[in-house]
Amino acid sequence: MTERYTRKDAEDAFRQFAEVLGKSTEPYTAGPVRKANIGAWLLDYNATYGGCRIEEITNEAGAVRNPFVSQRLRPREFCMAVAAALAALAIAKGSR
Numbered sequence: 001m002t003e004r005y006t007r008k009d010a011e012d013a014f015r016q017f018a019e020v021l022g023k024s025t026e027p028y029t030a031g032p033v034r035k036a037n038i039g040a041w042l043l044d045y046n047a048t049y050g051g052c053r054i055e056e057i058t059n060e061a062g063a064v065r066n067p068f069v070s071q072r073l074r075p076r077e078f079c080m081a082v083a084a085a086l087a088a089l090a091i092a093k094g095s096r
Contacts, residue, residue, distance in 0.1 A: 005075035007045055010052045013082040014043040017054075020086060027057060036062040044072075052078050 018025050024040040036057045042064065045052040050072035055064040073081060 003076075005079050007047070007052075007075060010045065010075040010078045011043055013079045014041075014052075014054065017082045017086060020089060023056075027062070035060045041067075046072070051075060 015025060018041050024037055025042070026037050027040055027042055029035050029037050036059065038057055038059060040057045042055045042057070043052055044055045044064075051074040053066055053070065053072050054068055056067045057063070058065050
């Protein structure tokens with residue numbers, strides 16, 4: 001039987017991936033003037049258009065780019081891609 005993956009699973013995988021790579025997931029800076037947090041990652045999820053993808057904020061106005069792929073992945077495929085990336089990072093660090 002195939003395990004069902006949900007948006008929450010994708011969000012958990014995303015947070016873990018961002019943490020390992022030291023990326024902020026806070027889209028805006030705190031303070032009286034609200035500015036986009038350049039370099040922060042966001043999980044763009046839209047089930048209607050096929051799932052999720054990672055976006056990175058590129059300027060203070062909040063423009064984004066896709067640092068990996070622009071194609072959306074269903075939660076299962078997204079979680080598997082993140083797991084593969086984390087395994088590769090662990091191998092590169094010599095901890096696996």
